[in-house]
Amino acid sequence: MSSDVETSLRGPKAYALARKAIEAMEAHQVWPTALNFELWVHYVAAKDSALATEIDHLIEAGEPFTDAVGEQLAAQFLPKAKLNGEILEAGQTLSKELDSVSRAIESARETSEAYGQQLASASESLDGEDAQAIKSMVETLTVATRKVREENHALESQLQDTTAELGRLREHLEQVRRDAMTDALSGLANRKAFDEALERACDQGEQGGPVTLAVIDIDHFKSFNDTWGHQTGDQVIRYVASVIQRCSPAPRVSARYGGEEFAIIFPGESARDSLAVLEAVREEVSSRILKRRSTNEDLGAITISAGIAERKPGESPASLVERADSALYASKRGGRNRTSCADPIAAAA
CATH class of the missing domain: 3.30.70.270 (Reverse transcriptase/Diguanylate cyclase domain)
Structure with missing residues (x-):
């Protein structure tokens, strides 16, 4: 139904629809703000919609059409307002996921470092023992581990940069969330x-x-x-x-x-x-x-x-x-x- 209204506003009936919305707002003493205008355009364009039914109930009950009422109706029935809420929730979910990724990266780095230290320690403990074959095997593993550690050192720098970037992204998401939860005019919570x-x-x-x-x-x-x-x-x-x-x-x-x-x-x-x-x-x-x-x-x-x-x-x-x-x-x-x-x-x- 919303797409039908959007289509009407781009067609030859747009001005008639706008005039009808303004007349209805004036008849019910509703301020012609941008949000109210959008609500009442949907109201006059789709009288069988859930939004129109809700507005009819308010009219019948004699309830004043305040800014708070308009914001509630927009959040419930207008697609853009509902989408803003969904984006906000998606940002919160993404922020939690970023926390999880950061922890996993740090854990993997620490595990690899500990593994290398353990193998090096095992090689040292076999010095002087009559276990040449075992020592040779451990030395081979130690060489391989040393190579992995060298690669990990290079990777660690990249991981640190990635983790820092994740942190900046998380801060940006939190700022977006704060902005979305703050009333622009008063600076108070919305x-x-x-x-x-x-x-x-x-x-x-x-x-x-x-x-x-x-x-x-x-x-x-x-x-x-x-x-x-x-x-x-x-x-x-x-x-x-x-x-x-x-x-x-x-x-x-x-x-x-x-x-x-x-x-x-x-x-x-x-x-x-x-x-x-x-x-x-x-x-x-x-x-x-x-x-x-x-x-x-x-x-x-x-x-x-x-x-x-x-x-x-x-x-x-x-x-x-x-x-x-x-x-x-x-x-x-x-x-x-x-x-x-x-x-x-x-x-x-």
Whole structure:
């Protein structure tokens, strides 16, 4: 079905299809970003597809079509997004294989070296013994081994170069992986990295110890973007991200969850402990009067709202995210610029 859509976009119906997608996006108040446009072109072009069915469900449920929703749909249904994930996983597998090859090369070199030393030792131990035939045989083997050792010395240099090259390739793959797991605008972990980190944290939480999740949203960001433009909006996202990153160092995981939304994973920390970090972030963000870089105009203060939830025993990552989101919406309903807890006990504390 995807290939049919690609074919349509290169044919005479392309402009009509594009207009239809834009009209549908406008009707449902969806921002015309490149990713959203691609999703909605597939939606209007293939109404019987799994992607179209999922979008219809979102429309019927009255769910807002946020950047996070778009990224999830793209990862699940768009071939290019799925391919990126497969390439990333292939890189991880290749990196493991390179480790195995490096170990095997080093082991083979050490084994050959030890063999030569053993034969040389055996020849020396026969000196002075009445075993000329045996000694002659061992000397023959020693000569052969010496030749092998000489060849191995030449080969060893090549193996060292190869091992070094494998190391450089492994580092490059790791850098590619880091880039693929990092949000380019904010410098924080991206949605894929967040999902993996939350899964790991919840698995570790099964062994004992709390796991807390916080979700953060920039207040009135849409109207701010409408007033000042997307470039200034990007400046605000980078500013908020820098505060979050500074206030929540490792082993906490800070991520751009999507659009103007962020998330922080607190492995081993309770909601009560994590609440202090969220308040520090919120207060620092609102304490600064921002200026527009291009014109030096005052943009005013930015505020954020946050929701926080501590994982319950056996709770899934999806459920934890849902409860943290509910706490965030409670902050929005309560007037914004505040942090709300999903757990009433933690909130009271």
